[in-house]
Amino acid sequence: MAFKKKKITVHDVMQKGYTYTLSEPVGKNFVKEFKPMLTPKQMLALGVFGGVYMRDCVKEFPKEWFTKAKFAPKDIHKPDAKINYFKVNASQSLSVWKKKGWISKDDPRGWFQWYCRYFLGRRLGDEDLRQIKRWKAIARHASQIAKSCRPTDLSCRPRQRQALLHWAYDSRKI
Numbered sequence: 001m002a003f004k005k006k007k008i009t010v011h012d013v014m015q016k017g018y019t020y021t022l023s024e025p026v027g028k029n030f031v032k033e034f035k036p037m038l039t040p041k042q043m044l045a046l047g048v049f050g051g052v053y054m055r056d057c058v059k060e061f062p063k064e065w066f067t068k069a070k071f072a073p074k075d076i077h078k079p080d081a082k083i084n085y086f087k088v089n090a091s092q093s094l095s096v097w098k099k100k101g102w103i104s105k106d107d108p109r110g111w112f113q114w115y116c117r118y119f120l121g122r123r124l125g126d127e128d129l130r131q132i133k134r135w136k137a138i139a140r141h142a143s144q145i146a147k148s149c150r151p152t153d154l155s156c157r158p159r160q161r162q163a164l165l166h167w168a169y170d171s172r173k174i
Contacts, residue, residue, distance in 0.1 A: 022121035036168030044069035050079020090162035
């Protein structure tokens with residue numbers, strides 16, 4: 001059975017009326033060198049971004065991604081490090097991301113939003129390659145953990161481990 005393309009229209013706090021097309025099946029046909037260790041669902045269940053990232057986007061993605069997601073209460077607007085898997089803050093603010101040129105018009109929330117949409121089946125050509133290049137560059141943190149810590153010593157370099165979780169690297173296995 002052939003994959004049927006699907007159009008998604010987004011209405012959330014940061015995007016009103018943004019549309020994109022899913023041209024690949026969910027979780028399939030990634031660029032060859034892009035091999036994330038965690039799915040968006042797994043990342044959300046582990047605890048990432050202090051529990052405030054993408055709370056208003058749940059209608060855009062499959063419900064099952066959010067069944068075990070660790071979110072801060074709706075009235076909390078600042079990230080809560082206690083929600084993160086490693087109980088530390090490993091994020092920079094959106095304003096820093098914008099200043100560094102890491103944000104695209106298609107994904108105003110950054111890499112994880114891009115990854116969720118890529119995982120869902122959206123493809124954006126050059127933007128996908130840019131984001132995958134950024135993902136590959138984060139691997140240096142896994143190397144630093146491997147060189148500096150005993151295997152699976154989760155108390156060693158928790159901030160780096162949390163940052164890796166934000167990029168779909170399963171730092172619990174390093």
